Amino acid sequence: MEIIRENKAELNDIIKISISQDDYKDNVNGVLKKYQKTANIPGFRKGMVPFGMIQKMYGKVAKLEEIQKVGVDALNKYIDDNNIKLMGEPIPEALEETAFDLLDDFTFNFEIGIQPEVEVDLAKFDVDRYRIVVEDKILEENIANLQNRFGNYDKFEVANETSMIHGEFVELDKDNNATERLNSTSIYIDKLDNEEIELKNKLIGLKLGESIEFEASMVKKSNISLWLGIKLIDVDSVNKIKFTAKEIVNITPQEINIDFFKKVFPEDNIETEEEFRTKLKEINQEEFNKITDQNFVEEVVGKLVTDINFNIPLDFLKKWITYTNNDNAEITEDVIEKEMPNLEKTFKSQIIESTILKNNGFSLSNESILIKAKEIMKQRFESYGYFGIDEKVIEEQVVEFLKVEKNHKGIVDMLVNEKLLEIFNNSIKINEKEVTFDEYKNLKK
Template structure:
């Protein structure tokens, strides 16, 4: 077997293979012997079929199969041994293959087109990124705690209504047919100047109101009346609402039951400890958000500023050859996105090689366990015993025919590469308020959105 690399350009090459009969014939003979032992052909006992008949029946297809396998192994080994920086997969030269006469030829020549990526440097030292340290204000902490108290408050039924209450009652049109036995009005939806007549009322009191001048939105009027929005907008005149019940949501009291419900049994025992823990959780959320923002910015800048020459024509041919649903139209829209992902993958592999970054199986398992623990915590469920956690992780990693494993592996790999970049890059730090950070984040998302449309 003779195998050579013919480089046309920095990015395009052909792997050429010459096969002599001696390269493939022994394997063909061996496979035909197996066939002769197993073949069941009418008129012959098993194992007694003449070799000439077996060769006539199966010789050509066995030769084609064995040569194809030989070529696949030879090309893969050549790429590995010579450390060729290929992208995509080798594409057989089909024009050349079509001229082969499998009935008479003993020697063969094959050619595979490959796309190469010339060596490149990752400009980690040229990164211009900022690690934002988010500072939580006292006002935001108080607001977060008030929200928790409101969401987990208890419902009481006071004798007299106040702003923000819910009124239940019977509704009827004064000069019309419309009536509703189980009407419901949230005083938050009532216009400011109409509110006084709904405040300070008791059970059995009747309120008369003008439907068009009472609610902030026509949708609310429709909901109260039990009609469509269009119908509600056409209704005029007064309605009578007779109160049957008043409901008020009172914020939860800052006591041990509330602390346990929010954070878990006996995690904190005082109001001060509770505030401290909520602050810690909020700051941790911001920290994770800031870390993600920094990682995204590192990826974007490295992809945009690393000079990588790709074999574009080859890649487009390969994408079409390996995916039936990829058309020229899809390529014109999606190719730039594909290139960004490919560049990021090449950059990560380059950095991993330069810094001896490897991912161990245990790291994949630990990442999966953390992910499962967080999912259980977000659903308000208790921590899992380690035995159950290991079992969950094992089942998850084996599912989807190994896809889950590869996804987590890739996450761990990316995390390790990003951590390496952070340790080497000139990263600025800047303290910002949570309001500033949220504005920064919103600006980034807007920019991403605009960027997406440009493809």
């Protein structure tokens, strides 16, 4: 076997792997002998079929599979041995299947994209970070929401001006078909602004089980983000939404008293309204900090992508995306070309993040993923009023939760963002600025 590496372009190489018959013939014979032991062919007892017949029947398939396996194994070993950091995956050059019948020696060509080495000196950067102040009006809105949450619910068949409607929101594409963006949550008709009067009028009179469709431009971006469960930065891509009413209720708010305090914070010994407001304000501040911290990490990474000048193998990446989406008629060369500026930013962000994490000795373990997942699961139970859940129950829920790839990735992303935030806090010059929630929303438009 011979392996040659040739440069094609910047950060773009060809790895040529030449395989002779000696590299694979023993493997092929081993596979055929296994077939011989298990083959059921009329006229022969099991395991007694002549080897020549097995070779004639299965030799081509076994040869093809073993040659490809030897080639791929050699490629992976070469990449590992030479510590090559790939972008995307190797693209194999196709061989005619007839060649496997006619030839004994083969050369496989694999095109690879290489991740560049990037120097990231965080001490050079100066970044603004905004902290949202919990205003009295925010606190009052949250108290009113909690009064509704713990109030008395009367079910109705038809919505009126003060109804809360629980249902399913789903984004519609340009052909009015449902997309994968959907979420079940509630909408309070009397909480809609004057600018959302058109939607309010559609909801009043809506019957249980009925649906309405409305343009995203009719409502505030923050509501679209809440209803579809997406980030604010993704709202601009939404054009139309369908809402289906699953439950319609009118609410008599819970009075503000010690029973109310116990319902909201069952594990805290809160006896006065002042203590209640202080506790709620602390929680509101924590929630705002989560929002601003997440955005801060994204903004810092975005600034690093803009300010650190480095190249990536764009032509290879276009070719790789085309290759991996070969069976998807919607992913055309024009679509890829149009999306390439955004994809370039994404690729560069990933390189910068991985470089920073590596420089700071960060590594993920299954244990850290489990601990974070348990923490999230416990918070979920408590958000529904279930406190003191048995640890074994939480662990069982976490096991099922992490089986879903999207959930597992979400936990990994949380841990990565937490580490990046810690690194940025300790390494970058940060200018802290306090703003109101409305001011912050305007800054992020």
